[in-house]
Amino acid sequence: MAVTLIFLGRLADLAGMPEREIDSPLDWGTLVEELEGELGEALEGEKVKVAVNGKLLADKRILAASDGDEVALLPPVSGG
Amino acid sequence: MLDIQLLEKGFSPGKALGLFAKAHPEAGGIASFVGKVRMDEGVKALELTHYEPLTLPGMHALAEEAQARWNLDGLLIWHRVGVMRPQAPIVLVSAAARHRRDAFQAADFTMDHLKSDAWFWKRERRADGWHWIEPREQDHDDLARWR
Numbered sequence: 001m002a003v004t005l006i007f008l009g010r011l012a013d014l015a016g017m018p019e020r021e022i023d024s025p026l027d028w029g030t031l032v033e034e035l036e037g038e039l040g041e042a043l044e045g046e047k048v049k050v051a052v053n054g055k056l057l058a059d060k061r062i063l064a065a066s067d068g069d070e071v072a073l074l075p076p077v078s079g080g
Numbered sequence: 081m082l083d084i085q086l087l088e089k090g091f092s093p094g095k096a097l098g099l100f101a102k103a104h105p106e107a108g109g110i111a112s113f114v115g116k117v118r119m120d121e122g123v124k125a126l127e128l129t130h131y132e133p134l135t136l137p138g139m140h141a142l143a144e145e146a147q148a149r150w151n152l153d154g155l156l157i158w159h160r161v162g163v164m165r166p167q168a169p170i171v172l173v174s175a176a177a178r179h180r181r182d183a184f185q186a187a188d189f190t191m192d193h194l195k196s197d198a199w200f201w202k203r204e205r206r207a208d209g210w211h212w213i214e215p216r217e218q219d220h221d222d223l224a225r226w227r
Contacts, residue, residue: 008131009201010212054133072131078215079128079159079200080115080171080191 003065005031006072011048014039026071028063042075049074082143083156086136091158093172100156100174107153107176111183113191115171117164125205127163128170135161135199142193146175149189150182157190159200192222 002021012018015035022034032040042048050060051072057063065071081103093114101110117126143155156174164170171194175186194200196219203212 006131008129009203013212051131051134054137056134070133072134074131074134074199075201076214077196077198077200078202078213078219079198080195 001025001067003067004070006070008072009075009077011039011042011073011075014042024065024067024069026063026065026069028061031063031071043073045075047076081154082140082147083154083158084136084139084143085158086130086139087158087160088162090164090168091160091172093169096156096158096172097174100154100176104154104176106178107183108178109180109183110174110176111180111187112172112174113187114169115191117166117168117170119166120204122206123166123204124207125163125165126170127203127205127210128159128161129201129203130161131199138199139194142190142198146186146190150175150177150186151179152177152182152186155186155190157194159194159198161200189226192219192226195219196223 001024003024003026004019005022006019007015032043050057052065053070097112139157143157146155152175154176158172160170173187173190175183177183196215203210
């Protein structure tokens with residue numbers, strides 16, 4: 001029973017990988033606890049957003065992911 | 081007509097614009113912007129990453145918003161992802177409209193949103209490795225003009 005985490009931008013550098021699996025069910029507190037250190041701290045930053053299965057969460061703290069879900073961790077963007 | 085694309089490989093803005101103009105014979109004007117990898121000292125390459133489930137749908141939503149705000153005949157948004165060399169085109173935005181103000185404004189609006197409100201992450205390679213690029217304060221100010 002697992003959730004897939006996708007790390008975008010500099011979060012992939014901090015994680016040392018672009019994606020990984022984590023036990024489900026998963027809420028925000030557990031996620032930050034599991035991804036300790038610099039990565040966990042970065043996630044708490046105001047500008048990091050979260051999407052579940054391609055849908056952006058209005059507030060990442062309401063995260064409630066279950067088996068098979070894809071959770072994307074999105075740092076500030078820069079395109080163009 | 082909307083032409084929204086994410087491109088893994090290099091493209092020719094001139095060729096794309098020629099085809100876009102041909103597809104919109106009714107337009108009285110076409111305003112276009114080409115964004116390129118700047119030739120900055122020490123920058124060897126630029127990489128853009130995206131997140132498939134959000135990036136392309138986000139570009140479509142942006143195009144629809146531009147269409148709702150201005151009277152457009154067509155809007156083209158092509159954006160590169162992957163590794164690019166200095167001088168390579170990154171983005172092409174082209175707006176076709178009956179009248180020029182709509183075309184200018186829609187292209188400007190679309191570019192401001194692609195810079196700091198679209199799902200892309202940019203990093204550049206210098207002699208000492210890769211560096212992530214954060215949007216500039218100016219990019220956020222530019223975006224705020226449309227609110």
